[in-house]
Amino acid sequence: MPSLKDLKNRIESVKSTRKITKAMQMVAAAKLRRAQEVAESARPYAETFNRVMSDLASSIVDQGDAPRLLAGTGSDQTHLLVVMTSERGLCGGFNSNIVKNAKSLANELISAGKTVKILTVGKKGRDQLKRDYGEQLVGHIDLSEVKNINYAHAQGIAQDVLNRFEDNEYDIATLFFSKFISVVSQEPQALQLIPAAYPSEDTEMSSSPQFDYEPDEQGILSDLLPRGVATQIFSGLLENGASEQGARMSAMDNATRNAGEMIDKLTIQYNRSRQAVITNELIEIISGAEAL
DSSP states (O other): OOOHHHHHHHHHHHHHHHHHHHHHHHHHHHHHHHHHHHHHHHHHHHHHHHHHHHHHHHHHTTSSOOOHHHHOOSOOSEEEEEEEOOSSOOSTTHHHHHHHHHHHHHHHHHHTTOEEEEEEESHHHHHHHHHHHTTTEEEEEOOTTOSSOOHHHHHHHHHHHHHHHHTTSOSEEEEEEEEEEETTEEEEEEEEEETTOOOOOOHHHHTSOOOOOSSOHHHHHHHHHHHHHHHHHHHHHHHHHHHHHHHHHHHHHHHHHHHHHHHHHHHHHHHHHHHHHHHHHHHHHHHHHHHO
């Protein structure tokens, strides 16, 4: 049974931990508001861009001279998985869920006899993947020194992915990130980057305005497809930023609650042990007095 001193030290230690988790929760809450606003404000642009690209792609994909980024290499043997996670931990299952999604596809592809290559963005994803997929890791992009993600960072990642495609290092590229839904909900996503896969026109799209393009569709696509890769990566980075802060806020809130419950239990145990010590001392005093 722990002594009163041990219990008191443990209570003080948990109280110190609670102060840290509470502070981290408040910081995450402040960052979440900004990250959520940025991610949500970028969605209409990405959706409109994808809608225009879908219209362009549908008009040229059957002509036989579509750009390589749209038509692909004609093979699906080699896959590049671009796994985007956070640089820091203490954010619940945020990173693990993204990595789990990537591992699921990697295992499926390997079982089918495909070649898998992995490009990581974020230290936490790399740390988890290198244990089981060290041979498949072909690159890592470090954003640990970046405080505010902007489009230039997405362009850097996109250029790396595009250069590997031009060098025939892979046939299909898939992007993994987490879409922000709410503070307690983030959905891991797997989005095909190359060859570009845009949603086919549905009822909503068919009711949108139709455009005539100048120059021709092929010329526009050749210019916009690389930007489309950067746009999708940028959107994924923004969604990841909001998801990370939401997951961290939720995780730190749970940790703070658990610390409070532990302090209550330890305090009860401390009071009971202290009462037992006092009772034993009183019994000894009374027994000694009666002996006299």
